[in-house]
Amino acid sequence: MTTESQHRLSFAHFCKLADGQTYNPETVVKHLQEFQVAIPSWALGAGATRFGRFSIGGEPSSLEQKIEDVALVNKLTQCANSISLHIPWDIPEDATAIQQFAGEQGLHFDSVNSNTFQDHKNQKHSYKFGSLSHSDPRVRQQAIEHNEQVIEIGEALGAKVLTVWLADGSSFPGQSSFKRSLEHTQESLKAIYKCLPEDGKMLIEYKPFEPSFYSMVIPDWGTSLALANACGSNAFSLVDLGHHLPNTNIEQIVATLQWQKKLGGFHFNDSKFADDDLTVGSMKPYQLFLIFNELVGSIQDENSISWMIDASHNLKDPLEDLMQSLQNIQVALAKALLIDQRALKEAQENNDVSMCQQILQNAFETDVRPLVAEARLRSGGVLDPISEYRSLEIRRQLIEARGAHTVASGL
Numbered sequence: 001m002t003t004e005s006q007h008r009l010s011f012a013h014f015c016k017l018a019d020g021q022t023y024n025p026e027t028v029v030k031h032l033q034e035f036q037v038a039i040p041s042w043a044l045g046a047g048a049t050r051f052g053r054f055s056i057g058g059e060p061s062s063l064e065q066k067i068e069d070v071a072l073v074n075k076l077t078q079c080a081n082s083i084s085l086h087i088p089w090d091i092p093e094d095a096t097a098i099q100q101f102a103g104e105q106g107l108h109f110d111s112v113n114s115n116t117f118q119d120h121k122n123q124k125h126s127y128k129f130g131s132l133s134h135s136d137p138r139v140r141q142q143a144i145e146h147n148e149q150v151i152e153i154g155e156a157l158g159a160k161v162l163t164v165w166l167a168d169g170s171s172f173p174g175q176s177s178f179k180r181s182l183e184h185t186q187e188s189l190k191a192i193y194k195c196l197p198e199d200g201k202m203l204i205e206y207k208p209f210e211p212s213f214y215s216m217v218i219p220d221w222g223t224s225l226a227l228a229n230a231c232g233s234n235a236f237s238l239v240d241l242g243h244h245l246p247n248t249n250i251e252q253i254v255a256t257l258q259w260q261k262k263l264g265g266f267h268f269n270d271s272k273f274a275d276d277d278l279t280v281g282s283m284k285p286y287q288l289f290l291i292f293n294e295l296v297g298s299i300q301d302e303n304s305i306s307w308m309i310d311a312s313h314n315l316k317d318p319l320e321d322l323m324q325s326l327q328n329i330q331v332a333l334a335k336a337l338l339i340d341q342r343a344l345k346e347a348q349e350n351n352d353v354s355m356c357q358q359i360l361q362n363a364f365e366t367d368v369r370p371l372v373a374e375a376r377l378r379s380g381g382v383l384d385p386i387s388e389y390r391s392l393e394i395r396r397q398l399i400e401a402r403g404a405h406t407v408a409s410g411l
């Protein structure tokens, strides 16, 4: 474990070595302090596979408790000042009171997520065979109205971003018509889009497979982009790192969507196969760095992308998992900010392939942890969030207060 005085030494050492480099450590620290990632309300309990769920104890059982958990993560890390809600898992009974409660803890609501991938209590029509793409107009209308309700809840909470992810698809060839499903989806999304507030945004998330195995109605960025374009200027694509087939060049997708000015949201996680929802940066940190290399332009200009962690698994303490994810996001961002973009452009123009690789790897191999810790300390966080969390025995206290067998709402 690094002590505060060791940190001072390593930060001073980093700054000294940065003499003559193209980056300014102070500027990187400033960018790190400004970069905030939303925490979803479903990432605070033990996640699950479809085979089982193992409670970790002390899980939040109300929206207030979820807000308290996010506030705790933010207090230690100072880079997670917003919360993203899943409706209907977390419908606030009194939106004004909840917004105030979150505000008192330094948090705001970032985005609201609709859910038409499972049937809700007292719902008239089933989503078993789809929602916005369903062959039956009554089901589509019900799903549209659900999204409208989510927009309203978001507005009451000060969240202007609606994220739509559809589980719609087919598991057997011939089960549904690709074209008709897309036409229905487009028509439904346009109806939802009309209900957005003027400064609201709609983010359309894609996924190549699962829960449907033969086809998903919105399987890729191209389909998501086409639908966003059909809706209007406030509709965007959302990239979830786990929603790609193995070996997909996600950084290129990010660049393409930025080129089209249609990258609106980003869900961080990591995976070995596809939607594994593992800790950000735990599997492919170089890929994360390359993605941030594409993103740094928009981070430095104007931050209009909604950033969120979308991970949930069943082994670690979820709060520790979130703190590790946040650290890895900041590390990847800091490394991307070290890249000598001018030299990279020159090497690219000269087709100097070795130098291009060298420039990226020089940045990637730099230990930026002193910069990340410095940013955290300057913002009022702690040097080592997980050590602090463990030495304060927070999980033990949560179990004492909430019980050993509580289960957070969600999957």
Ligand SMILES: [Mn+2]
Binding pocket: 205, 240, 267, 310
């Ligand atoms: Mn997602």
